[in-house]
Amino acid sequence: MPELPEVETVRRGLAPTMEGARIVRLELRRGDLRFPFPEAFGEKASGRTIVSLGRRAKYLLIDLDSGATIIAHLGMSGSFRIEAGPIADTPISETPGEFHHPRSKDEKHDHVIFHLEGPSGQSRVIYNDPRRFGFMDMADRTALDINPFLHGLGPEPTGNALSAAYLAERFKGKAQPLKSALLDQKNIAGLGNIYVCEALWRSHLKPTRASATLVTPTGKPTKQLDLLVSSIRDVIADAILAGGSSLRDHIQTDGSLGYFQHSFSVYDREGQPCRTPDCGGTIARIVQAGRSTFYCPNCQK
Missing domain, CATH: 1.10.8.50 (Helicase, Ruva Protein; domain 3)
Structure with a gap:
């Protein structure tokens, strides 16, 4: 399972593409990963602008202009890749991070696709997860501390609170x-x-x-x-x-x-x-x- 430095590396790799971009459509190719997706997940995310991309422990936090936050966990085999250009064009794929073992790009494991439009044009951020141990949730940004996945977590090992x-x-x-x-x-x-x-x-x-x-x-x-x-x-x-x-x-x-x-x-x-x-x-x-x-x-x- 990816540890904190791996998740932070992914966050930094995704941020230039995702921050400030509008989610034209959030495409869900199945009804669940490890857990079912939140009710009306695609509808609530589509049309929203991504304000910032953060991290808490091993969770990616995708903050939307609606006040909601998408909480994403990579599980054991989850990864994101970036495909630049209009959907009809031949994509240029990137997968944030440097790895000793190649990650899956098999399309049958592409479960969630963020269709984005940002300052640099159109792109897609694709979540691929062969084992489906990862998951995505959505919560109000002001209630993250009581979210079941984040509640009770100690301080970050990189923050001043750890002493x-x-x-x-x-x-x-x-x-x-x-x-x-x-x-x-x-x-x-x-x-x-x-x-x-x-x-x-x-x-x-x-x-x-x-x-x-x-x-x-x-x-x-x-x-x-x-x-x-x-x-x-x-x-x-x-x-x-x-x-x-x-x-x-x-x-x-x-x-x-x-x-x-x-x-x-x-x-x-x-x-x-x-x-x-x-x-x-x-x-x-x-x-x-x-x-x-x-x-x-x-x-x-």
């Missing part, structure tokens, strides 16, 4: 392993398995370590928690800069592949030497809550 003091408040007295605590979307929104592994490695923290050990007896963050927060910010920023991790189904809107996976220091490197200078350790893999965790037993304490 060592905030995590100290969440972690104090908790025996929950660090890996599990960081994957809890109520603590941090959009942080996934790959980047948790990478951030814990960068901060030299063992994934099974109790969360409360990063909080002082008076409830203040330790220096290790300060380092963890910095590591989270840095690894997400590096991944966005590289265009995402490019795992299997993830693809950007221009059809290219991201290459942050070539920079993984710990994820999926079981049995390989640790990249921490002078460590001499070997990357190990354990399973936590049914998910693989990669770490260095030598330098992560």
Whole structure:
């Protein structure tokens, strides 16, 4: 499933085409994806102008001039591609993002098509999803915080709201392993398995370590928690800069592949030497809550 940097990469790839464009028609080629589309979804979106394209955690947010927001999730195999020019012309296809594995462009999996008219002319943004684990919802922009998909999410890992003091408040007295605590979307929104592994490695923290050990007896963050927060910010920023991790189904809107996976220091490197200078350790893999965790037993304490 695409993680936050992949979704942010897609958002940035779509924004130049979608922001400011009018949805001439929202074409739905089936009645559902993972869930049924909202009632009168096509009718409510058609004719509206896209004010902005945002992101919350792993969700794309398409704000319309009607005050409504389309909430889109890519699921496991969903992707958007851009086709420029009038519909009768031979399209020039782009898929936002750079990926190691090509995404599907099989038209039988094209389920949602945004027919757009913008400053640069006509175009189509096509949502393709072979497995149909993605979905789209529509909500009033003022009610996004209570939307079932967005309600209760913690702060973004890239925003100022994420701080060592905030995590100290969440972690104090908790025996929950660090890996599990960081994957809890109520603590941090959009942080996934790959980047948790990478951030814990960068901060030299063992994934099974109790969360409360990063909080002082008076409830203040330790220096290790300060380092963890910095590591989270840095690894997400590096991944966005590289265009995402490019795992299997993830693809950007221009059809290219991201290459942050070539920079993984710990994820999926079981049995390989640790990249921490002078460590001499070997990357190990354990399973936590049914998910693989990669770490260095030598330098992560």
